[in-house]
Amino acid sequence: MTPESHSLTDTDDPSAAPPPGCPAHDLGPGGLRRLYGPAAEDLGAVYEKLRAEHGPVAPALLHGDLPIWVVLGHSENMHMVSTPSHFCRDTRLWTPMRDGTAKPDNPLMPHLAWQPLCSHAEGDEHQRLRGAVSGAMATIDYRAIRRHINRATQHLVNKFCEEGRADLVSQFAERLPMLVLCEIFGMPEEYNDRLVEAARDLPKGTATALASNAYIMDVLMRLTVRRRAEPRDDFTSHLINHQARLTDEEVAQHLRLVLIVAAESCANLLANVLRVVLTDPGFRAQLNGGQMTVPEAVEQTLWDEPPFSTIIAYFAKQDTELAGQRIRQGDGLLLGIAPGNVDPRVRPDLKANMQGNRSHLAFSGGPHECPGQDIGRAIADVGVDALLNRVPDIQLACDEHELRWRETISNRHLVELPVKFAPSPRQEVTLSASAESVPSQRSGAQAAEQPRSAVPHPVDTLGASPSPSLSPSPSAPEETGRGGVFHRLLRWLVGK
Incomplete structure (x- = not known):
């Protein structure tokens, strides 16, 4: 079933917030779940609630009740990070940064403040x-x-x-x-x-x-x-x-x-x-x-x-859609590494051994x-x-x-x-x-x-x-591991 489409800019009614001390204080404006405060004590459980409520892309709130999309699905995360024409790491594009709702004293500002680094740059730079x-x-x-x-x-x-x-x-x-x-x-x-x-x-x-x-x-x-x-x-x-x-x-x-x-x-x-x-x-x-x-x-x-667990953050360069959710230009999206790694569509049995599989996030x-x-x-x-x-x-x-x-x-x-x-x-x-x-x-x-x-x-x-070049070298005895020299030598030869 396609999740109900939400707009992050339609959830800024302050009257919707519960009073301090309320058991529902992990909910913010518009009834969106907060990713900070009491909820931060078990974010894994919060992500699963969001997945059940909204599917692989869910609306939520960062510190200061700033709106954010949480990308919970494995394929949705891979699509986001691999589509630079639609999503980038330039924090200056984020609507809360542009309109001033992201305050300088926000505790996430070290992550959000743009810097001339490769992690924030795009294109030729x-x-x-x-x-x-x-x-x-x-x-x-x-x-x-x-x-x-x-x-x-x-x-x-x-x-x-x-x-x-x-x-x-x-x-x-x-x-x-x-x-x-x-x-x-x-x-x-x-x-x-x-x-x-x-x-x-x-x-x-x-x-x-x-x-x-x-x-x-x-x-x-x-x-x-x-x-x-x-x-x-x-x-x-x-x-x-x-x-x-x-x-x-x-x-x-x-x-x-x-x-x-x-x-x-x-x-x-x-x-x-x-x-x-x-x-x-x-x-x-x-x-x-x-x-x-x-x-x-x-x-x-x-x-x-x-x-x-997550990387803060990617930003939409234009209006688009992701897993049925309407993403507007300037919206921010969390790269959901931990929730993406336990996406039930990829790992229906979390106890199953993922040996040999490097497709994690x-x-x-x-x-x-x-x-x-x-x-x-x-x-x-x-x-x-x-x-x-x-x-x-x-x-x-x-x-x-x-x-x-x-x-x-x-x-x-x-x-x-x-x-x-x-x-x-x-x-x-x-x-x-x-x-x-x-x-x-x-x-x-x-x-x-x-x-x-x-x-x-x-x-x-x-x-x-x-x-795969960092597989332990069979010629270096001090790198020999508990898995046995024969197994490592075999893996190395197969890799050749």
């Missing part, structure tokens, strides 16, 4: 900025990075292995991504607790978010100036020297974008994978028995518990598909594998129902993941130093044509499919 980021990423030596992830994991485990107890969120999941990103950026000396805390604080819109942003931008601007003067073989230098000729400000802003998004998403992904391993005996048995490799476990988690799609998804997969694959090999008897140190979550419209992540295991001695680990200076550098395009590694690098192009 998007290709220029995105091309620089993806070109720099094409120069990354993924074999070397996987080895660094392994070493960084051992370094972190050394900090708690003698205690026999740890919190895998604060002591591992939040720290491993930053250690890796600092190495990729060419600033391992900048890694510290403050950088980790600032990167997690910035996206939350807290009272200290501005100070966190200032600290991160200071670090990245200093790095940009250093690498402009003394280039090295790192991501930052290749971004600076790309033929797109980014300014220092553009370089630092895109470094911040990659840093914040990667740190947040990888931390959530690591915590989610480890939680399932620790709480689902069947899941862990498959890993131990070789029926599932760690990369396959990561993909299953990307279906069930994606690092980002965790990394978006179309022109704005995540360019760093293979780095995220590598951090999760190698990090989880190395941790489980180092402490194979690791167990959850509390009852599963005691685990606490913090949920926002963007994501849902564990507050902590307490574990226990038999104490063990530290192991000698040396984190690699940053790369030496190089007299001249290839452009991102040249690097894409002539990768430095024997394993082909994923070259980010508009709408490109993810490369």
Whole structure:
């Protein structure tokens, strides 16, 4: 049955809002469901109510009762992100931004305020900025990075292995991504607790978010100036020297974008994978028995518990229709990653194993598909594998129902993941130093044509499919996983 068509601009009657304290306070003007306040405690349930009431595209309200469409269907989300002629990421097109109803103090303004970044740009400017980021990423030596992830994991485990107890969120999941990103950026000396805390604080819109942003931008601007003067073989230098000729400000802003998004998403992904391993005996048995490799476990988690629940937002460039709903020019639409991943038309049985299926929405799609998804997969694959090999008897140190979550419209992540295991001695680990200076550098395009590694690098192009090149290499013994060398060698050969 076709859902009843709604117009977001017809639901602004303030008299329709319930009084404070009313049980129906999760409903706003026009009876639309709010995606904030009490409703935010279980947005998954709200999305299912919206799906039942309206179908795969539903009207709702953001903070400040700003109207938004929530795209709940898998195919509808894919259509939206893959049709730049109708939908884009330029927040300046959103009607509430144009008419002033989106106030400067709205807590979502860090997501909504337009910035000269590839994530907000369209057309030629998007290709220029995105091309620089993806070109720099094409120069990354993924074999070397996987080895660094392994070493960084051992370094972190050394900090708690003698205690026999740890919190895998604060002591591992939040720290491993930053250690890796600092190495990729060419600033391992900048890694510290403050950088980790600032990167997690910035996206939350807290009272200290501005100070966190200032600290991160200071670090990245200093790095940009250093690498402009003394280039090295790192991501930052290749971004600076790309033929797109980014300014220092553009370089630092895109470094911040990659840093914040990667740190947040990888931390959530690591915590989610480890939680399932620790709480689902069947899941862990498959890993131990070789029926599932760690990369396959990561993909299953990307279906069930994606690092980002939604992405704010896409905007209609013209009047159109989506799943029977009338979308007006200037309307905003949430990319519904989590609800799209559980669309009953795609997953009628949510308990079914999605092994080998990468069609989830965790990394978006179309022109704005995540360019760093293979780095995220590598951090999760190698990090989880190395941790489980180092402490194979690791167990959850509390009852599963005691685990606490913090949920926002963007994501849902564990507050902590307490574990226990038999104490063990530290192991000698040396984190690699940053790369030496190089007299001249290839452009991102040249690097894409002539990768430095024997394993082909994923070259980010508009709408490109993810490369399978980050499958664990059979020639690297420290990357061997719990799924068994034979299974990985077979998968690698088949991929060839």
